[in-house]
Amino acid sequence: MPRYLLVLVVLFIEVYSSPIKHKAVSSCQACHGVDPNKINVHLIPHSHDDVGWLKTVDQYYYGSHSEIQKAGVQYIISSTVEALKADPDRRFVQVETAFFWKWWQHQPDTIRQDFIDLVNSGQIEIINAAWSMNDEAAVNYHSTIDQFTYVFRIINDTIGKCGIPRIGWQIDPFGHSREQASIFAQLGYDGVFFARIDYTDRDQRIADKNMEVIWRGSANSENINIFTNVFPEFYYPPAGYCFDIECGDEVINDDTKSPDYNVPQRVEEFQKKVESLAAFYQTSNLLIPMGGDFQYQSAEKNFINMDKLIAGFKGNDKINIIYSTPSCYIKAVNDEATSKNIKFTLKTDDFFPYGSASHCYWTGYFTSRPNAKRFERTANNILQAGKQLASFSKVKGTDYDDDLTLLKQAVGILQHHDAITGTAKEAVANDYARLLNKGIKKAEPSLNVIVTNLLKKDASSDINLNLETCLLSNVSICEITKSERFIVSIYNPLERPVTHYVRVPVPDGTYKITGPDGEVTVDIVDSISSFEYIDTNFGTPSPKELVFAANDVPGFGIRLYYVEKTSAKSRPVKQSPKVKFGTDTTGFEIDEKTGLLKSVTMNGQTVEITQQFLYYNGFNGDNNGDDKQASGAYIFRPKENEATVVSDSVTVTSTTGTLVDEVRQQVNDWITQIIRVYKGENDNYIEFDWLIGQIEVDNDNGIGREIVSRFTVKDFDNGESFFTDSNGRELIKRQLNKRYDYEYDSTLEPIASNYYPVTSKIVIRDETKKLQVAVLNDRAQGGASLQNGALELMLHRRLLADDNKGVGEPLDDEEFGQGVVARGQLYLVVGSTDSNVSGGKSTAAQERELALKKLLNPLVLVGDASSDALSLDKVQSALNFNFEGLKTTLPDNVHILTLEPWKDDSYILRLEHILENNEDATLSTTATVNLEGLFTLFEITEIRETTLGANQWYDEYAAEDKYIWALKDGSSVSNKEAPVTVTADLQITLDPMQIRTFIIKVK
Template identity: 55%
Template sequence: MDHRTLIILLSLNLLTASVPVKRGAKATCNSCHATEDGKINIHLVPHSHDDVGWLKTVDQYYYGSGVANTQQDAGVQYIIASAVEALKSHPERRFIQVETAFFWKWWQNQNDRVKQDVVDLVNNGQLEIINGAWSMNDEAASHYHSTIDQYTWGFRILNETLGECARPKFGWQIDPFGHSREQASILAQLGFQGLVVGRIDYRDKEKRRENGNLDLLWHASANLENSEIFTTMFPDLYVSESGFCFDIICSDRSIIDDEESPEYNLKEKVEQFAQKMDTYVNYYSTSNLLIPMGGDFHYQAAEINFSNLDKLIKGFKNHKKYNVFYSTPSCYIEAVNKELIKNSKELIEKTDDFFPYASDNHSFWTGYFTSRPTSKRYERQANNVLQSAKQLAAFSKVNGQNFDQHLVALRAAVGVMQHHDAITGTEKQAVANDYARILTKALRELEAPVGIIIGNLLQKNSPVSLNLTTCLLANVSICQESQQDKFLVVVQNPLSRIVTHYVRLPVDGKSYKIIGPEGEETYDIFDTIHSFDYVEEDTKPSSNELVFAAKNLPPLGLKLYYVQKLNTTTTSYKPFKEVKSDDAYFGTETNGFTIDTETGKLVSITIRGNNLELTQNFFYYTGFKGSNGGSENRASGAYIFRPTQTEALPFTTQPITFKSARGSLVDQVIQIYNYELTQIIRVYKGAEDAYVEFDWLVGHLQNVEQKGKEVITRFTVDNFTNSGVFYTDSNGREQIKRELNTRNDYEYDFMEEPVASNYYPVTSKIVIKDENRSLEVAVLNDRAQGGSSLSDGSIELMVHRSCSRDDSFGVEEVLNERQYGLGIYVRGQHFLTFGTTEFDVENGTSTPAFERDLAQKKLLAPWILVADASDEKLDTLEKVQNLLHFQFEGLTRQLPNNVHILTFEPWRDDTYILRLEHFLEKDEDAKLSQAVTIDLEGLFASFNISDIVETTLGANQLLDDYNNEEKLIWNGIVRTPLAKLDPDNLLQIELGPMQIRTFIVKVAKK
């Protein structure tokens, strides 16, 4: 079979929708009303903004249940049904559908007649599918991996239900609180033609209005070609114009067009609307204006809205200045592009992002970068589990066992968590609890099938089902399975290279025997970070923690360990002991840290034999109390960070208690500040462990003078000059340069909020550089947080927030989480490393390349699963060895240190998604930042790739089809065809810096 036949067959398999409806005549997909030369063309975009949880839960919003009268009268099932009905007999009307999570919930309950109506409306361009992701994701706290996944899953549902015309081509990010460059880059890689953004700094917005620059061209990547994406925004927010909100939840006067009626007001309404347009006419680069007609949960009775808009449009018929009509974002972008080319005009260009967002001079939306830190961590864990589970399900499918359906709930749950009122922490507490319920349910439902999959992958002679579980409460020292006398540990490595991972599990004993694939393993047992005596669970927290190194985990592979508690007086337990004055250094000669034996505080760290004087401490800001009202009274709350002081306060002025414990694998020092704060500083003793770990537990925060408490950790390097410049990651991908008190696109008075205005989202890493010393220091985190460098040599990250007031942006609830009867405790880790900014010949890789590798290991950590081994079939080592292999290898060789398999998952029918990513930027390493070619031939241990086609990033369009599509040209930039497969070497994949390539493959078992 030649490659052309292969592509045709696979494209049919990939893109054919499986819905019980007829396609009918050839679809037009996009049907735009005509614009008029010489007039201002007003594009009315009917829409409903449907939050996937906020004041009510996902189900409450969908069904229209919950405390409607006091929160939101909203029922998404009625919105979709009502909009469809209102469109059917009025071909001139338009509507856009955004959130696939809600659409899929609705679609499953419709009969074939209604489904056919929807397909017809999509095919004729009346119902335009916009964005298409599972939810409208946040752009600060979301990681790019989860963002790509939730778009991919949304696209698959749309493809299988509605077909080709439902393939989204336009981004619709109208409500996230600031906008990231990486989000725009992802949309460009998805093949989107443009993007509508919503919230940008009010000063930025005003300047763009004045200069007519609400349309712009965004260069979304410093590394990738074809990263430009047309971007636009509304004159104001995404809601209908004041006086023109006709929804049942609005109070504006309806339009009466009967001239015989004493209520007649059409002429008045037309004049009123025209006056508003007179204000907006100079905001845009062309004679086209983008005007939203909708809002939060509008169109529950869609005919009311549409009927009034019909009359408004009728009233502008033959108007001298304005041509008013129903439109969609796709129609708007085509009109703008046509006019710009006709008039040889160019758009203003942008290369950075839209952070931080401020809605007024004291309202910087930088608090949500940290709000609800336990939710942010839980989402990150769930995503890591999802990647591992998808790999395992793929390997199982190769072996003839299909567990695809068991992935659906977790795919959807992680997709929901990306929503801009979910991972942001800006929802009500009851909704946050429901998000946790959704994630927990999905994770638990996955455990039984994963136990079967792993048992089969490790089986020797016959299938073995393992009762495996993920220890979701290990952070509070609870894991019922590892607290038994005998248990199994399975470690799955989701990365494409060999990894050594330190397994940490709660245990009740002090002496164990651990047997793995290479025989008996060395281990340590330490005191836990806290007694966790406040935790109310059926299983009590353990006082000890077992640590062992799962060494050389095979790429995309498994290792099995048998652990047995020993009844012996010999112990490997290392209790925390007093630190001796002459014994302040911990670690190895290569990597370690030193503490001050008087104070117990960090004074220096050593990485790769180089010493750096550096301190770390905790501080806090008190949040402004404020009150309901204008910006001067704005309180610090779920969205807003507004400290009452410019200098953070020491967390405690009292001496801290500190002790140390030294083990075979790790050294650590525990610092107990008070009942609110405890931290362990540790260093692992492996040669590759060139970092120091900070394991902190912060909670039960006490308000200070009823002002709230917002806790930060701060690292300060002596004699370090970064001149107000620091770098933060964009959703875990490219680094963006930040400059203290500076904006690239507008001026602002930083003295109004000197701290909050300099906070940026840190999804995976923050870096400072001293160019004179050729030195950079990086702190990596385990969840999204707000961070900054407010003075030379300093890095601070906010770890926890407890507020005393609501910030009056809609939640109407104080951010003050509680759990087990106390203010919620948050546990997390930071990872600090440093090195030269120059290429390090001796160590082979640059400091940034090491940071990238470390970020991958921490953000996609191996999945630890545990099973009680007291069952008769598994209660001895010999029985386990007779039943199971102790290792499974997914790949025959590891990939280079700059590339990994971003996604490997079962897809439709007998296909799989395979994504490869080059995760270094152009200038990060002299060698590893170069293009690399990956040979897929023989890469996988259990199968060969028999067929392969390349798609766009979302796996919903063949790359050849995308390359052959006519592209809109902006500012004279002609898009070059994206790299595609070499027909003579289909399995030779070349990747440049930051490039992601997506493939649909078929496989043949070896």
């Protein structure tokens, strides 16, 4: 019964019926001519509009608080539109969509039409286009893909075909990830441009004329490649040529009768500058960014002066200077490279870390503001579950997608390179948290309704569980679970069944829990802290945690649990005199004398391994000269080249439970940790639940501290190498004190220069012993392996000096009148390096699965059940305690990355192969997914592949001409992954690490 079919809705739908016109456009580019016999200078007018930094997003949009920064984005876009209309030769690039969308909604149709006309005529090019210009170290690929996808829908709906972005414009982020290159390539982008790379790398590239490379975004596919341009200087105009109202540079006076007439000397100086910069590049084309932070608020001033500069070069025999866009620039470079057989280097690693001077490594922000980094993950977790639930609801006739809009936008904002990075002012960071919270709270009532509806036995039942998130449960606060009776619902956003250990704060007592299969085993453990510093307006913390296993929550399924308090006092927690915890197969041992970790056992190995907290003293300089560089929000600069151990021995208490064993370590007054092992057969990891703060600092000397957790494996030789993930996906090998593309002096900053972003995990491998040790995390952090056998992650930082990179504040946030407390988890996995494990999964495959579970935790919602209407009997008679979203299972190596409502009655379905080549002998192979009869609530009736951002049909995209680039090894490459085949019975095959996006219709 074939029912797949490919024809779909018209992709570009007009949402504004009148008077906006989307004319048929043959070419959206209108590039000014280049001259093969001259240096072609491409002026790129642009404005860099941070989605929050020194001011909040709203303050930047409206231009309020000009005492902080004279910046108002609404004036930028409006005045630029007027300036462009005045002269068709002028060009501009529009970048941050969080601002553009706000602006668009405030415009009358006539101005909207002007904007569309300017895009269609090629005067405006929409580039980068994401909700914010995302950071590349701390973001997870999932959120990155989403914030592009969300914007692409908006652009298709409002601007139409000429708005389709083709250019990555990551001009300000502090280092560049390979996964970002991969995402850009798969979005269909032709190139990426940026300004910040390591200063030594830059010098080397300038010397080698290697400022443009072809960057391969994946070690698992040769087809994912993108042209990459590094700016000659920063993203500002050359010195002396900033014509913005913000700049005091000399304007151009072209009145020959005026005593200030200056065209000849302004042209001559510019020519000199251009000739020196052009020497960095292989072709005759030179891109000059003409803009900066929040420039073009009075755009005419910029354009008038650029007009005159261009006019001044008329007839110049060496220089052809034009208004241009990045797409026009790439076209010119490719045309010339093709005609002259110019070859480029292939880049296969990334641009981390970013050093801007000898003592200035931008590796602090990998960890700065750990709570913001975690909150973003939590919000994304809720958002993904929400999108799936909204899809289920929409299929059944009720559309709640709009209630997720605020959350989508807030998570998009958090990707910004001053948001998740922790490099905004404290007041702005607080506003980011407010936005996330607001987005979650807006989504919550709908999630409650959807979950309840999916469980109802009779659709007409009016039972309401009032389910909510308990966002403060990490500080033991949840008012609902203080109640004598409450309900816990667990929705699993993964496609595979998971056993989830639910932990909710509760008062002292004993509890009975009824789940789908009857009564459930419960452990009651002490909370990690009494959290007595928290303002009581936020609620009062509970002393205990109730732990139970939600066993095998089905993929895309729900399980409901009913909790009743049975007595006021819990049995006294049994202190365990043991030093060994866990099961025979997975567990750990504590050193009797020191209280520290001694060994771990899992995957058939027992490995001697310790874990300690250490701190670096942050360098407290006045930034007056490179050697006075301070450690701050952006920069990590330890005062000494060794970390100090916080404590050689720790006070230990421990409990053994039915489900979990816990060892509590009191490290000092401000660090506590619980080492934990769950006893289920699939729980192959040891959890380290850390609580740090307020960090004790040396106020007398202005010295802050940066806290790391370091694991040390005995007799382990990893050859001074380690692996870190790129935005949660592919691993990249790092070699201590070494870069692959350039020589650098590691002795200047031997610690900070060896730090890399760890978004998901860090791994060391001893190839002789065939043993690997991995630590996974719950948020992005900085990490390194500084000695053989050791690996460390920086968890929290508190610094007393500003590092002079713009934010103008030390990283010394306060909460509740004291330095910020942070809490989080690390997950330790040890096992064989072998990809071929008889009868089981390789260690690498286990790590992939664990990372996925931690990224997409079950959505736990709780509701007060103390009313009579919600007695156990009544709830049981009204609701099923179990819902299954999938009829069949997917292969172990395939993940449903996205299921969300799309346009009209269509949905996005995004599939991902979660393993790399060679990670697992069985799973690192082509996977076949069968979508037929997969979902319980619907059948797929139509399916068609799109590009990664769901804005172009893939077959149409693939049929477009792609740039071909010759490489120095004699080969040539382009960016062209072939479309996948969807068979008549809805089978799709995926290769390792592939992500494929589809629009589906269902019934």
